[in-house]
Amino acid sequence: MRVALFSAKPYDVAPFDAANADHRYTIDRYEDRLRPATAPLATGADAVCIFVNDVADRETLTVLAECGVRHVALRCAGFNNVDLTAAAHLGMTIVRVPAYSPNAVAEHTIALVLALNRRIYKAYNRVRDGNFALDGLVGFDLAGKTVGIIGTGRIGALVARLLWHFRCDVICHDPSPDPGLTDLGIRYTSLDEVWAQSDVISLNCPLSAATHHLVSAEAIRQMKPGVMLVNTGRGALIDTLAVIDGLKTGQIGSLALDVYEEEGELFFEDRSDQVIADDTFSRLLTFPNVLITAHQAFLTREALEAIARTTLSNLDDLAAGRPCPNALTA
Numbered sequence: 001m002r003v004a005l006f007s008a009k010p011y012d013v014a015p016f017d018a019a020n021a022d023h024r025y026t027i028d029r030y031e032d033r034l035r036p037a038t039a040p041l042a043t044g045a046d047a048v049c050i051f052v053n054d055v056a057d058r059e060t061l062t063v064l065a066e067c068g069v070r071h072v073a074l075r076c077a078g079f080n081n082v083d084l085t086a087a088a089h090l091g092m093t094i095v096r097v098p099a100y101s102p103n104a105v106a107e108h109t110i111a112l113v114l115a116l117n118r119r120i121y122k123a124y125n126r127v128r129d130g131n132f133a134l135d136g137l138v139g140f141d142l143a144g145k146t147v148g149i150i151g152t153g154r155i156g157a158l159v160a161r162l163l164w165h166f167r168c169d170v171i172c173h174d175p176s177p178d179p180g181l182t183d184l185g186i187r188y189t190s191l192d193e194v195w196a197q198s199d200v201i202s203l204n205c206p207l208s209a210a211t212h213h214l215v216s217a218e219a220i221r222q223m224k225p226g227v228m229l230v231n232t233g234r235g236a237l238i239d240t241l242a243v244i245d246g247l248k249t250g251q252i253g254s255l256a257l258d259v260y261e262e263e264g265e266l267f268f269e270d271r272s273d274q275v276i277a278d279d280t281f282s283r284l285l286t287f288p289n290v291l292i293t294a295h296q297a298f299l300t301r302e303a304l305e306a307i308a309r310t311t312l313s314n315l316d317d318l319a320a321g322r323p324c325p326n327a328l329t330a
Contacts, residue, residue, distance in 0.1 A: 151205025
């Protein structure tokens with residue numbers, strides 16, 4: 001099988017090369033993101049391998065199908081960037097990596113909570129500048145605080161457990177409660193109660209029509225004044241303009257993001273010598289109580305190795321004509 005690997009970065013290539021030693025696929029690497037204009041690069045490939053900001057809409061999939069591509073292998077868990085209906089119509093198989101390393105994303109979520117609360121990013125820069133004053137660095141004890149977890153799949157459940165160990169009062173919202181969490185005494189409740197009771201809110205649910213702009217102006221009005229909001233799920237889980245308004249009024253006390261609603265035009269590239277044209281993102285950067293990382297929660301050696309292994313295992317199933325447990329359907 002020949003595979004076209006799009007959005008290929010050095011940190012992707014090494015794990016795929018190592019994993020491919022046991023598979024011997026021909027992997028063509030392209031730094032370009034997949035979109036209609038770049039899809040012809042996959043001519044002659046049996047499959048394309050894509051990441052979170054590659055575009056696999058109807059137009060792109062149609063071009064790929066015309067180029068002979070039969071499979072799309074996502075090297076991520078989310079698939080909101082794929083038109084599954086169009087893929088089914090074109091006879092294309094879509095597979096994903098549902099659980100490459102829940103630990104990586106959960107641990108990054110905790111890192112954001114701690115860094116934001118204790119203003120680690122400000123303290124680091126101050127000390128490097130010879131400023132040892134502590135004004136403006138006051139945080140709060142996590143112990144005893146109410147933390148709301150939206151979505152308790154593999155990642156959200158780990159976030160909940162980690163914060164439970166910090167002696168937080170953890171409450172969760174998910175259509176399918178995790179028995180392991182309820183055994184710990186962690187309580188599931190309504191979304192309205194999560195908004196109203198939580199001192200810290202962590203978004204760990206997938207993006208869908210039902211969760212798009214889950215954090216809206218109305219939801220923010222229900223939250224505790226000064227709430228900490230953390231999003232390591234998908235950018236469009238929050239209405240960014242509504243969150244900016246919440247930051248301006250103080251209703252949102254602090255914000256940590258590893259994902260951004262319009263990140264496709266920004267993340268995964270070095271833009272340090274460019275003017276950021278996204279006014280909304282630039283506005284976020286002006287707030288001293290906002291911490292943003294560029295979709296790096298997944299970025300550990302273990303996760304990258306698991307992504308490569310699972311992706312190639314998925315392709316093994318497709319090449320052999322076997323049912324793939326990680327296949328997606330419309």
